[in-house]
Amino acid sequence: MYDAGKILFGLLVLAGLTTLPVWYNVARGKAGPQPQLTVGTTEKQCVLPTAEMRAGHMALLDEWRTRVVRHGEHATRTSGGREVRMSLTNTCLGCHAQKDQFCDRCHDYAAVKLTCFECHVVPKRSK
Amino acid sequence: MRAFTALLLVAGLVGIAVAAARVPALGPVVTVALPYAAVAVFLLGLVVRVVRWARAPVPFRITTTCGQQRSLPWLKSQELESPSGTLGVIGRMALEVLCFRSLFRNTRVRVGDGGRVVHGDRRWLWLAALAFHWSLLLVLTRHLRFFVEPVPGLVLLVQHVDGFFQIGVPELFVTTFAITLALAYLAYRRFANPQVRYVSLVADYFPLFLLLTIVGSGILMRHFAKTDVAAIKELAVGLSTFHPRAPSTLSPVFAVHLLLVSVLLAYFPFSKLVHMAGVFLSPTRNLANDNRARRHVNPWDPDVKTHAYEEWEHEFHDKLTAAGIPLQGAPPPPAAGIPLQGAPPPAAGATSQGG
Numbered sequence: 001m002y003d004a005g006k007i008l009f010g011l012l013v014l015a016g017l018t019t020l021p022v023w024y025n026v027a028r029g030k031a032g033p034q035p036q037l038t039v040g041t042t043e044k045q046c047v048l049p050t051a052e053m054r055a056g057h058m059a060l061l062d063e064w065r066t067r068v069v070r071h072g073e074h075a076t077r078t079s080g081g082r083e084v085r086m087s088l089t090n091t092c093l094g095c096h097a098q099k100d101q102f103c104d105r106c107h108d109y110a111a112v113k114l115t116c117f118e119c120h121v122v123p124k125r126s127k
Numbered sequence: 128m129r130a131f132t133a134l135l136l137v138a139g140l141v142g143i144a145v146a147a148a149r150v151p152a153l154g155p156v157v158t159v160a161l162p163y164a165a166v167a168v169f170l171l172g173l174v175v176r177v178v179r180w181a182r183a184p185v186p187f188r189i190t191t192t193c194g195q196q197r198s199l200p201w202l203k204s205q206e207l208e209s210p211s212g213t214l215g216v217i218g219r220m221a222l223e224v225l226c227f228r229s230l231f232r233n234t235r236v237r238v239g240d241g242g243r244v245v246h247g248d249r250r251w252l253w254l255a256a257l258a259f260h261w262s263l264l265l266v267l268t269r270h271l272r273f274f275v276e277p278v279p280g281l282v283l284l285v286q287h288v289d290g291f292f293q294i295g296v297p298e299l300f301v302t303t304f305a306i307t308l309a310l311a312y313l314a315y316r317r318f319a320n321p322q323v324r325y326v327s328l329v330a331d332y333f334p335l336f337l338l339l340t341i342v343g344s345g346i347l348m349r350h351f352a353k354t355d356v357a358a359i360k361e362l363a364v365g366l367s368t369f370h371p372r373a374p375s376t377l378s379p380v381f382a383v384h385l386l387l388v389s390v391l392l393a394y395f396p397f398s399k400l401v402h403m404a405g406v407f408l409s410p411t412r413n414l415a416n417d418n419r420a421r422r423h424v425n426p427w428d429p430d431v432k433t434h435a436y437e438e439w440e441h442e443f444h445d446k447l448t449a450a451g452i453p454l455q456g457a458p459p460p461p462a463a464g465i466p467l468q469g470a471p472p473p474a475a476g477a478t479s480q481g482g
Contacts, residue, residue: 007181010407011174018170021274021367031276031364033372034357051376056353062296110356111278111286112297 035105041095047078061088061116088116093123130318133332137340140390141383148382155373157382158362163371165389172396173404180408187423188414193232196416209416216415223412230256252316259309262302265289266345269300273363297349307346310339334400337391344384354378 001007016023025031046053048060064086067073076086084091096102099122107114147153190196194208206215207222222228230253239245268285272278290298314335317327348354358374359381365371395401407413440447440454447454 001178001181002184003181007177010404011177014173014404015170018166021271021363022369024275024279025364025368028275028277031368033365034361051355054355054357058296059353106357109276110360111272111283112356113287115293115296 035109037105038098038101039095040097040102043095045078045080045082046095047076047082047084047091049079061092064088088120089123097123099123129327129329130332132329133336136329136333137336137387140337140387141340144383144386145379147386148377148379154375154377155371157386158373158377159366159371161386161389162366165392169392169395172393173401176396176401177404177408180405184425184427185410185414186425186427188416188418189410190416190418191411197420211417211420212415216413220407220413223409224406227253227257227260229412251312255309255312255316258305259313262306262309265302266300266306269302273360274367276360276364295350299350303342303346303349306342307339310335310342314339330398334391334394334398337387337394341384341387341391344380344387347380348378348384352378352380354381 048056053060064076067076068086074085074087075083077083093099099117103114103116106112144157147157190209194205195202196209197204197206197211204211207218210216210219219228231250233249233252234246235249237245237247265285268282269289271282272286275282289300289302291301292299314332317323317331317335355374355378361372362374391400395403437455444454
């Protein structure tokens with residue numbers, strides 16, 4: 001093999017970059033399973049089934065925002081036939097009152113910036 | 128037809144992924160075994176190919192330069208196009224790897240007015256290639272957020288800048304737009320340009336369609352058929368800490384995304400995609416143009432069997448004499464070959480090699 005030093009260096013860089021997450025996780029030692037959420041309610045059913053809420057709550061909130069702000073609608077019917085008010089503060093936060101134990105856990109884990117509370121008020125701890 | 132074959136291959140892979148997502152028993156195969164195998168094939172395959180390239184000697188500098196080499200002090204030389212030393216080579220390589228200097232030279236030949244041949248610049252290939260590769264790098268960097276915990280600031284910064292326009296929820300990334308457009312143009316180019324279409328093989332269409340499908344499934348997951356991101360991160364973090372936890376349910380779109388990425392990784396070392404490593408080993412780019420300044424000796428220096436006239440005359444001496452052909456009367460040659468005229472014996476110490 002010619003230029004063994006340079007070739008070896010290049011291959012090490014390749015292997016290092018490919019396995020970068022492995023080394024980073026070893027160094028930081030904080031990588032683990034997804035966080036457990038404190039739901040904060042005894043209610044059995046959210047406005048959509050849990051799996052759908054987990055995956056698509058942002059689309060629902062976006063839709064609610066448009067309907068309330070642009071079309072002046074306030075009430076909606078859930079898939080279960082329940083009538084709810086389309087309101088982050090009153091409906092969503094009514095159950096999920098503790099942002100730091102609910103919203104933030106997944107959003108921090110998945111590194112998704114939460115823009116709701118740039119306008120909405122973070123509710124005070126009820127306790 | 129070749130495009131159709133490639134399309135069928137990708138469609139078959141999509142079909143396999145969608146079918147596998149329906150069978151719970153296949154979950155760990157698609158989400159754990161396949162990604163590990165793909166990364167292993169990717170790394171090992173690239174190492175084997177690079178080592179195989181490195182074993183080929185490059186006895187002298189291949190000077191397909193595009194600029195004036197360094198010669199006399201009063202002649203202006205172009206150090207980046209025709210470097211004379213290591214620093215210039217690093218500059219030329221950086222220009223090639225980061226800016227695709229060679230693609231920037233792309234020209235088109237056409238028959239112009241009055242049947243004249245006209246050469247013109249064509250920058251679209253360069254632009255699309257640049258947009259695709261840089262977008263891919265940013266997309267990969269963004270994807271690190273799934274694999275590491277806590278997410279480093281650089282990844283957050285890239286994510287923030289990429290989603291700068293805050294269009295929709297979740298926000299549309301600029302790279303999503305750029306990579307789709309670039310890939311679409313690169314695919315369009317293969318169909319629209321008759322010369323390019325003529326030389327395009329299944330191996331050209333397949334990675335394009337594979338990448339388009341990967342991008343498409345990614346867009347689908349982010350903006351339309353939403354998936355549980357926390358569960359996906361749990362899987363990715365599990366893979367990168369070697370404690371894989373296969374998710375209980377597998378969405379078909381995610382299965383397609385993951386399976387196609389695994390196929391792309393495993394396909395890498397065996398295809399044209401290996402130019403990722405190959406660009407660094409291009410002899411026309413990574414060697415200084417100093418053929419005339421330095422003496423380069425053939426490193427494997429073969430023992431060439433020669434048969435000089437003197438030997439020939441000696442061999443047929445009797446027959447030549449009998450036929451009355453005049454002889455030069457050279458003395459009998461040594462047993463070994465006579466060195467060719469003009470080829471000096473290898474000087475000791477001058478064992479420079481290319482590469």
